Amino acid sequence: MKKHIAILPGDGIGPEVCEAATKVLSEIGKMYQHQFEFTFADLGGVAIDKSGTPLPAETLSVCKQSDAVLLGAVGGPKWDTLPGDQRPEKGLLGLRKELDLFANLRPVTIYDALADASPLKDDIIQGVDLVIVRELTGGLYFGEPRERRGEGKEQLAVDTLVYSRKEIERIVRKGFEFAKIRGGTLTSVDKANVLESSRLWREVVDEVAQDYPDIEYSHMLVDNAAMQLVRNPRQFDVIVTENMFGDILSDEASMITGSLGMLPSASLSQDGPGLFEPIHGSAPDIAGKGVANPLATLSSVVMMLTYAFEMTDEADALAEAINDVLEAGHRTADLTNDASKALSTEEMTNQVIDAL
Amino acid sequence: MKKHIAILPGDGIGPEVCEAATKVLSEIGKMYQHQFEFTFADLGGVAIDKSGTPLPAETLSVCKQSDAVLLGAVGGPKWDTLPGDQRPEKGLLGLRKELDLFANLRPVTIYDALADASPLKDDIIQGVDLVIVRELTGGLYFGEPRERRGEGKEQLAVDTLVYSRKEIERIVRKGFEFAKIRGGTLTSVDKANVLESSRLWREVVDEVAQDYPDIEYSHMLVDNAAMQLVRNPRQFDVIVTENMFGDILSDEASMITGSLGMLPSASLSQDGPGLFEPIHGSAPDIAGKGVANPLATLSSVVMMLTYAFEMTDEADALAEAINDVLEAGHRTADLTNDASKALSTEEMTNQVIDAL
Numbered sequence: 001m002k003k004h005i006a007i008l009p010g011d012g013i014g015p016e017v018c019e020a021a022t023k024v025l026s027e028i029g030k031m032y033q034h035q036f037e038f039t040f041a042d043l044g045g046v047a048i049d050k051s052g053t054p055l056p057a058e059t060l061s062v063c064k065q066s067d068a069v070l071l072g073a074v075g076g077p078k079w080d081t082l083p084g085d086q087r088p089e090k091g092l093l094g095l096r097k098e099l100d101l102f103a104n105l106r107p108v109t110i111y112d113a114l115a116d117a118s119p120l121k122d123d124i125i126q127g128v129d130l131v132i133v134r135e136l137t138g139g140l141y142f143g144e145p146r147e148r149r150g151e152g153k154e155q156l157a158v159d160t161l162v163y164s165r166k167e168i169e170r171i172v173r174k175g176f177e178f179a180k181i182r183g184g185t186l187t188s189v190d191k192a193n194v195l196e197s198s199r200l201w202r203e204v205v206d207e208v209a210q211d212y213p214d215i216e217y218s219h220m221l222v223d224n225a226a227m228q229l230v231r232n233p234r235q236f237d238v239i240v241t242e243n244m245f246g247d248i249l250s251d252e253a254s255m256i257t258g259s260l261g262m263l264p265s266a267s268l269s270q271d272g273p274g275l276f277e278p279i280h281g282s283a284p285d286i287a288g289k290g291v292a293n294p295l296a297t298l299s300s301v302v303m304m305l306t307y308a309f310e311m312t313d314e315a316d317a318l319a320e321a322i323n324d325v326l327e328a329g330h331r332t333a334d335l336t337n338d339a340s341k342a343l344s345t346e347e348m349t350n351q352v353i354d355a356l
Numbered sequence: 357m358k359k360h361i362a363i364l365p366g367d368g369i370g371p372e373v374c375e376a377a378t379k380v381l382s383e384i385g386k387m388y389q390h391q392f393e394f395t396f397a398d399l400g401g402v403a404i405d406k407s408g409t410p411l412p413a414e415t416l417s418v419c420k421q422s423d424a425v426l427l428g429a430v431g432g433p434k435w436d437t438l439p440g441d442q443r444p445e446k447g448l449l450g451l452r453k454e455l456d457l458f459a460n461l462r463p464v465t466i467y468d469a470l471a472d473a474s475p476l477k478d479d480i481i482q483g484v485d486l487v488i489v490r491e492l493t494g495g496l497y498f499g500e501p502r503e504r505r506g507e508g509k510e511q512l513a514v515d516t517l518v519y520s521r522k523e524i525e526r527i528v529r530k531g532f533e534f535a536k537i538r539g540g541t542l543t544s545v546d547k548a549n550v551l552e553s554s555r556l557w558r559e560v561v562d563e564v565a566q567d568y569p570d571i572e573y574s575h576m577l578v579d580n581a582a583m584q585l586v587r588n589p590r591q592f593d594v595i596v597t598e599n600m601f602g603d604i605l606s607d608e609a610s611m612i613t614g615s616l617g618m619l620p621s622a623s624l625s626q627d628g629p630g631l632f633e634p635i636h637g638s639a640p641d642i643a644g645k646g647v648a649n650p651l652a653t654l655s656s657v658v659m660m661l662t663y664a665f666e667m668t669d670e671a672d673a674l675a676e677a678i679n680d681v682l683e684a685g686h687r688t689a690d691l692t693n694d695a696s697k698a699l700s701t702e703e704m705t706n707q708v709i710d711a712l
């Protein structure tokens with residue numbers, strides 16, 4: 001098969017981890033007779049520097065013509081003082097909206113070999129295997145009005161949390177679909193005792209549930225969910241929630257593994273190209289040193305192979321290779337206290353290629 | 357001194373833990389020659405049952421005439437199917453607004469004797485001592501419009517996140533004041549890369565900070581804060597944040613102790629009576645059995661003595677008594693796996709009184 005992949009290296013360690021990904025993809029292409037064609041484009045800080053905008057039209061068009069998008073990371077202190085609408089993140093938010101990437105998937109799994117890194121006790125995290133399905137194009141992130149009103153002490157700032165039934169239904173359906181192919185359990189997270197949007201959310205979940213009689217589903221308040229993720233993360237299989245709650249809970253959930261450098265994400269639309277990216281940031285402190293952990297990006301490639309290309313053999317092979325490399329004791333600097341044993345980005349990437 | 361205390365036992369285990377509190381307060385009154393007068397009133401489910409509304413006018417007037425309010429807990433499955441505006445929580449939200457309780461304090465500390473109960477590893481939680489200062493009367497909880505628009509698939513639900521400079525300034529000032537009497541460090545949590553209200557929040561924090569040159573303060577994004585609370589809670593001293601973020605983060609933070617039955621809270625206004633309550637819920641499953649842990653409520657009494665009455669000797673004595681009882685190995689059922697050793701609510705209360 002032939003696939004066009006848009007590569008957006010972005011800022012900080014983004015280019016380094018993306019290089020690892022293209023190398024591994026090329027290898028998989030050779031092994032399984034696929035043609036992966038890469039088109040590079042700018043997003044975030046690098047785009048601001050080159051063309052004054054975090055999401056150039058050219059980048060958007062490259063993405064729209066692709067079969068899938070791989071993103072490294074965006075942002076860094078260099079652009080932190082720019083006004084809100086000219087910052088690197090704005091490029092990412094714009095891309096989500098333009099590609100209609102309404103479903104953000106963040107799986108949280110524990111690699112046995114890395115369980116020690118978790119701040120949580122062993123018996124709490126053993127066997128954790130959950131995925132957060134976060135709504136990504138609605139809610140407080142995009143609602144209007146969002147503005148200042150008045151001046152001085154009386155000045156107000158307003159954001160709007162708005163969801164339509166349609167928006168809720170499509171993400172909730174994704175949640176149920178994932179529950180179906182996974183553990184069969186769905187937890188819908190809201191704040192229905194306070195928010196009108198959460199009450200609508202809950203109604204829609206109850207309606208959609210009629211179509212999935214085999215899925216065990218329940219509602220949980222977001223404050224309780226924030227507790228339960230720490231108390232007993234194993235109780236969760238699929239969590240579905242709105243944009244802002246998903247932002248907070250998925251970062252919390254990712255930290256229970258202790259290894260941010262390992263976790264991938266996918267952002268999917270109904271039928272256009274999906275976007276795949278590691279959940280870690282641009283890590284400006286280690287950028288350009290060749291020491292970044294490429295495994296979260298390679299896991300994002302696993303998700304690309306699975307969800308964008310339906311290449312399950314290829315995906316399984318890569319997932320296994322990553323696991324094997326860890327089991328064999330290979331570590332990048334973020335995963336070990338023994339600096340003398342730490343592999344570079346390139347060495348780690350080559351280990352994965354060997355394991356393939 | 358003579359103090360009028362409004363007691364709102366509420367639902368579930370509320371009456372039992374409030375009984376413990378009045379007993380201990382009476383004892384302290386005897387010891388230190390104070391007169392604590394208790395006036396009981398209904399709030400939440402019990403008020404709905406008796407008078408059809410979760411916050412009767414009578415209750416509000418009792419609270420307004422008091423020097424401090426003690427609340428047990430509200431809510432339970434019995435009232436969960438009522439429409440939103442008739443539910444027990446609505447009574448609590450109404451009380452917060454009516455008494456202008458804009459500053460919610462939730463200290464999170466680890467009792468050495470109970471550190472084992474934490475889901476987090478020992479070296480992560482040892483020495484944790486933070487307080488979350490949550491804005492309690494603004495933001496998404498009270499913003500207008502909050503409504504449905506349209507019908508069918510196109511129906512929208514809208515909530516509004518609104519803050520004025522004034523509202524932000526008074527809570528941020530509280531944050532700095534607490535930092536001053538505590539560790540000297542303040543973390544302000546927002547989502548300034550997305551929300552207009554957070555950008556205003558950040559501006560106000562930077563302004564108020566000018567008045568507190570000795571306080572080390574920083575801004576943190578809410579998703580990062582949710583991670584950092586798990587990764588390294590010891591880094592925090594005072595956290596100040598808006599209503600919804602505070603709801604989520606304070607529940608998350610409370611779980612890192614593993615002992616919800618221990619944690620108190622205070623909700624303060626500018627100069628009216630404050631409200632003091634345990635952070636645990638009404639625990640309907642164990643209600644009426646006399647086994648509830650009274651210590652979170654007694655710690656809330658410590659906060660009442662401190663913040664409402666400025667009785668610091670009395671507060672210190674009670675805090676010490678609670679600690680001594682735990683050090684001596686006394687446990688209620690929620691704190692031990694050995695059911696045969698579990699004290700009843702009354703026995704635990706008497707232990708605290710003895711230790712006083």
Ligand SMILES: CC(C)[C@H](C(=O)O)[C@@H](O)C(=O)O
Nearest residue numbers: 089090092093247549550579
């Ligand atoms: C960079 C930021 C706007 C973004 C978000 O809040 O969605 C990030 O935190 C994420 O989760 O991808």
Ligand SMILES: CC(C)[C@H](C(=O)O)[C@@H](O)C(=O)O
Nearest residue numbers: 193194223445446448449603
């Ligand atoms: C009961 C509910 C409305 C309340 C809140 O969200 O504020 C509770 O979770 C709390 O934190 O006191």
